Amino acid sequence: MAIVRDIMPAFExxxxxxxxxxxxxxxxxxRDAWVLAGGLDSxxxxxxRVKRTKxxxxxxxxxxxxxxxxxxxxxxxxxxxTLTEVVRxxxxxxxxxxxxxxxxxAASPQIxxxxxxxxxxxxxxxxxxxxxxxxxxxxxxxxxxxxxxTAINREHAILGADRCVAVNxxxxxxxxxxxxxxxxxxxxxxxxxxxxxDYFVGPEIDITRMTVLKPGDLLTAIRIPATWAGAQxxxxxxxxxxxWDFPLLNVASAMVVSGGNIERIRIVVNAAAAxxxxxxxxxxxxxxxxxxxxxxxxxxxxxxEGAEPLRYNGYKIPLMRNLVxxxxxxxxxxxxx
Amino acid sequence: xxxxxxxxxxxxxxVPIHISFVxxxxxxxxxxxxxxxxxxxxxxxxxxxxxxxxxxxxLAATIPAKVPRHSLASRMFHWIMSVxxxxxxxxxxxxxxxxxxxxxxxxxxxxxxxxxxxxxxIIHASFWLDFWAIWPDKIDIEDGKRRWMRATGKxxxxxxxxxxxxxxxxxxxxxxxxxxxxxxxxxxFMMKRIRTPxxxxxxxxxxxxxxxxxxxxxxxxxxxLIGLIMAHIYFALRPEKFVITKAMxxxxxxREHYLEHHDPERWVLETTKKANEQRSGAxx
Numbered sequence: 001m002a003i004v005r006d007i008m009p010a011f012e013x014x015x016x017x018x019x020x021x022x023x024x025x026x027x028x029x030x031r032d033a034w035v036l037a038g039g040l041d042s043x044x045x046x047x048x049r050v051k052r053t054k055x056x057x058x059x060x061x062x063x064x065x066x067x068x069x070x071x072x073x074x075x076x077x078x079x080x081x082t083l084t085e086v087v088r089x090x091x092x093x094x095x096x097x098x099x100x101x102x103x104x105x106a107a108s109p110q111i112x113x114x115x116x117x118x119x120x121x122x123x124x125x126x127x128x129x130x131x132x133x134x135x136x137x138x139x140x141x142x143x144x145x146x147x148x149x150t151a152i153n154r155e156h157a158i159l160g161a162d163r164c165v166a167v168n169x170x171x172x173x174x175x176x177x178x179x180x181x182x183x184x185x186x187x188x189x190x191x192x193x194x195x196x197x198d199y200f201v202g203p204e205i206d207i208t209r210m211t212v213l214k215p216g217d218l219l220t221a222i223r224i225p226a227t228w229a230g231a232q233x234x235x236x237x238x239x240x241x242x243x244w245d246f247p248l249l250n251v252a253s254a255m256v257v258s259g260g261n262i263e264r265i266r267i268v269v270n271a272a273a274a275x276x277x278x279x280x281x282x283x284x285x286x287x288x289x290x291x292x293x294x295x296x297x298x299x300x301x302x303x304x305e306g307a308e309p310l311r312y313n314g315y316k317i318p319l320m321r322n323l324v325x326x327x328x329x330x331x332x333x334x335x336x337x
Numbered sequence: 338x339x340x341x342x343x344x345x346x347x348x349x350x351x352v353p354i355h356i357s358f359v360x361x362x363x364x365x366x367x368x369x370x371x372x373x374x375x376x377x378x379x380x381x382x383x384x385x386x387x388x389x390x391x392x393x394x395x396l397a398a399t400i401p402a403k404v405p406r407h408s409l410a411s412r413m414f415h416w417i418m419s420v421x422x423x424x425x426x427x428x429x430x431x432x433x434x435x436x437x438x439x440x441x442x443x444x445x446x447x448x449x450x451x452x453x454x455x456x457x458x459i460i461h462a463s464f465w466l467d468f469w470a471i472w473p474d475k476i477d478i479e480d481g482k483r484r485w486m487r488a489t490g491k492x493x494x495x496x497x498x499x500x501x502x503x504x505x506x507x508x509x510x511x512x513x514x515x516x517x518x519x520x521x522x523x524x525x526f527m528m529k530r531i532r533t534p535x536x537x538x539x540x541x542x543x544x545x546x547x548x549x550x551x552x553x554x555x556x557x558x559x560x561x562l563i564g565l566i567m568a569h570i571y572f573a574l575r576p577e578k579f580v581i582t583k584a585m586x587x588x589x590x591x592r593e594h595y596l597e598h599h600d601p602e603r604w605v606l607e608t609t610k611k612a613n614e615q616r617s618g619a620x621x
Contacts, residue, residue, distance in 0.1 A: 135344030141354050142552050143530065145347070148540050162441055163531055204439035206432075308532075 005047055015058045019065065019186060019220060022057055027188040029055045031215045036060075037080060037119035040111055045124070050133040065118075065220060068092065073226035076184075079118025079219045083172070084109070086117050096224055098233035098252050102175035105237040108244040118219045121173045121183075121199065122211050125166035125274070126246050127156065137164045137207045146310070153310040155248060158317055160273030162204040165310060171237055173200065173276045174252035174268035179228050184221040185213065193223070200275035210274070228254040228266070234327040238319060247271040249319050253327040257291050267327055269303070272320055279303050279324065286328055296329030341553055346545040353549040356556035358433050361563065368564035372571045379575075384488070386577075396601055399612040403589040406501070406581075411466070414458050415585055421451035425520070426566060429559055445533060448524045455521055470501045472511075476603070477504045500603035513565060519558035523551045 011034070016022040026033050034053035036042050037060075045051040059065055065080035068089050075091060086092055086103040093100045106112060106120055125131075125138060127146050135141035146153045147165045156165040173196070181196040194212055201209050213219060232255045239245035253267040265283050270276040282299040289295040300321035307317045344354045391397075407415070424447035428440040462468055473481075480496035481504050487493050502510075529539050530548070543551070573582040584590045595601075601609055 134347070135354060140342070141344050142548065143540055147538075161532070162439070201437075202439075204441060205437045 005049065007047070008043075009046060009049060009052065011046075011053050012055045013058060014055065015061045017061050017063075019062055019218065022059060022062060022218060023186060023188050023216075025055070025057045026216045026218060029057075033057050033215070035218065037122070038082070038115040039119075040107075040115050041119060041123040044131065048131070048133070050131065059218075071223065074229065075224045077117055077222045077224070079221055080116045081118075083107075083112035083115050083117060083120060086172070087112065095229040096175075096179055096233075098178055098235050098254060099172065099175040099224070101233075101235040102172045102237075102250070102252060105235070105247075105250070106171040111244075117172055117222060121170050121176065121196075121222075122213060122219060123170060124210055125164075126169045127164075127166035128152075130166060137203070138166060140208060149311065151310070152312060154312040155246070155271070156310055156313055157273050158304075158307040158309055158313060158320070159277060160202055160204075160275065161308065162202065162207070162274075164203040164207050164274060166203075166274055167271045168200060168210060168273070168275050169246040170270060170276065171247060171250055174250055174270040175235060176222060176224070177268040177276055177278055178233075178252040178254040178266045179224050180266065182223040182225070183219055184223060186218050186220050187216045191220075196222070197276075197278050202273065202275045228256075231256050231264075234330065236323055236326060238323070249316055249323055251320075251323040251327045255291070255328075260290050262286050262289055262291050262295065262328075265328070267299070267324065269320060269323065272307075272316065281305070282324060282328075291329060293325070293329045296325035296327075299328045300325035344549075348545070350545060352545045353553045355549075355552045356560065360556070360560045361430050361433055364560040364563040365567070368567035371564070371568060375571070392596055392601055396609065397592075397596055399609045400592045400595060400601070400606065401608055402592050404592060404595040404606060405589050406584040407588050408466075409588065410461060412585055412588060414454055414461065418451060418454045418458070421447045421454060422517075422562065422566060425451060426559075426563060430563065441531060445524070445528055445531070448521065448528075449535075451517070452521045452525060455517060467501070470604075471507055473504060473507045474500070476500075477507060480504065498600035498603070499598055500600060503598075509565070509569065516558040516561050516565060519554055520562065523555040523558070526551055527555060 014025050016025060026035070032054045034042065034046075034056045036056050036058045042056075046053065059080050062080065064078065066078045066085075068078070068081060068085065068091070069076045070091065075096070077086065083103045083106055087100050089100070103112070103117065103120070107115060127136075127138070129145035129151070130136050130138045133139075134145050136143060136145050138144075144164050145151060146156050147161070147163075153165060155167065157167050176196040179196075182193045183196055183199045184191060184193050186192075199211055201212055211219075234253045234255075235251070237250040238248045240248065247270060249269060249271045251267070251269045253265060255262055255266075256264040265287060267279045267282055268276050269279065279299075279302070282302045285302050286295050286299045289298070300323075303324040304317050304321045307320070309317060340357050340360060341353050342355055342357055343351050346352050425444060428444040428447060432438060432440050462471070476497060477500075483493040483496040484504075487496075526542070528536050529542050532538055540548075572578050573585075580590055580594050595604075
């Protein structure tokens with residue numbers, strides 16, 4: 001018998017107007033509460049009847065969660081700020097263009113009008129075995145259907161796999177990590193900030209979650225310090241359909257170059273593992289070296305150390321090597337070699 | 338509440354996938370309740386220990402001041418196994434209790450250490466130790482009945498002294514043997530489901546149902562070990578049992594303990610054997 005998938009299943013909908021009210025609801029309903037931001041991840045789960053919830057807490061009415069403010073020399077972006085607003089914001093464009101590029105590369109204009117920055121960094125894995133409702137490791141089972149000899153795993157992980165081989169699909173996450181952003185998380189007990197790098201959880205720590213958010217937690221804002229304002233940035237996303245697709249891989253780097261040498265650098269790739277990977281070994285290796293193709297080559301080689309391809313995603317290894325190379329040496333420099 | 342979680346396989350079969358981790362808390366709370374109950378019973382209701390008739394002075398003279406109970410090899414096995422077992426419990430259940438860390442690699446390494454130590458123990462016990470000393474015999478069963486009857490206020494003859502290992506020791510060993518073999522054998526197969534440098538990964542080695550049952554057995558034995566290990570540590574720390582714990586560290590018990598609790602005819606020491614041989618030689 002066919003399953004009706006075109007209408008929403010029944011749930012109790014709450015639309016709090018303040019963060020405090022939202023936290024009260026999350027506290028009251030705990031694991032039964034589903035936090036709804038832009039809905040672009042949530043509605044798939046719910047309409048496909050793969051995940052169920054009794055209660056949805058829709059954050060769209062909370063004004064405190066929206067907008068971009070200058071704070072502490074940097075920026076504070078409300079978690080419910082849409083990707084379009086992030087893309088168009090003049091300060092983001094002028095000082096943190098890597099974030100603007102990352103956000104703009106996500107999905108389509110219509111989706112960016114609805115999708116939020118908080119939702120983009122907190123979205124679930126896009127592995128179709130998992131999204132298809134199979135009881136895999138990530139869904140609480142005891143197998144990874146994407147890591148079997150006959151699995152279709154072209155989009156899956158080449159690094160950091162631990163039983164589950166799904167990848168993090170966010171385009172804004174690597175940019176935020178490169179910018180050394182901080183995630184502001186609130187729950188009924190108070191507020192804490194987490195480095196963007198530590199916001200994401202790999203399967204080795206918790207195979208069923210993508211972020212540190214637990215029941216009752218709410219990502220309220222993302223703070224971007226002035227540390228990397230105006231630095232040299234690089235963002236590139238590779239996808240099957242340039243008009244609208246999740247990344248096969250993306251890379252983001254922030255760099256300060258002095259006298260032709262790399263003084264400071266942060267470089268991050270995503271869609272290579274279940275969490276965005278900051279490439280600290282690459283950063284350490286290229287720091288102090290001239291920003292040129294040779295240094296990029298070196299960074300690219302280091303980046304792929306330990307990579308383990310699945311049956312259909314071996315192409316990601318040279319792809320990642322080249323993306324890292326370009327993120328260090330720049331596209332122009334690469335053309336010269 | 339489901340004690341076992343089920344899923345639908347790609348073939349549409351309903352298969353078990355693992356136990357409910359609520360059982361972890363059931364085992365921990367059950368184990369704690371047993372310890373508290375036992376401590377109260379010993380303090381408030383237990384009758385004083387009965388001391389059967391002392392052995393003859395002649396026999397007692399053959400007993401050395403320090404009676405060897407566990408060889409160095411046995412003690413090393415015990416402590417290596419203990420560390421591996423505790424590492425397995427910590428890596429299996431602490432993340433489930435909320436303290437998250439990358440546990441899988443530590444878990445299978447500890448599992449391999451446990452497996453190797455168990456294999457060593459089986460060989461060592463089979464060829465170098467008295468293999469049957471740890472298994473309950475007819476006298477243990479009879480005395481067990483007597484103890485139970487006397488504890489419940491019924492008339493029964495006084496139980497005899499123990500052989501090398503008390504009855505509860507033997508029963509505990511038997512249960513640990515079952516659970517230990519269950520977790521190690523299933524654990525070894527489960528290593529075929531994850532990436533390790535030791536085995537080639539093969540998730541198709543068994544069907545979904547067999548894998549599911551294996552995970553359930555691994556889980557049940559694992560949570561069972563929570564209670565068993567709690568009880569083991571509790572008894573090891575109890576004052577009246579501490580002499581046995583010390584023997585697992587230093588290798589021996591003193592003569593007084595031996596004479597008070599053990600039957601020299603059921604746990605025959607080498608010194609006694611030699612004395613008997615000399616006596617029989619002199620008689621000839």
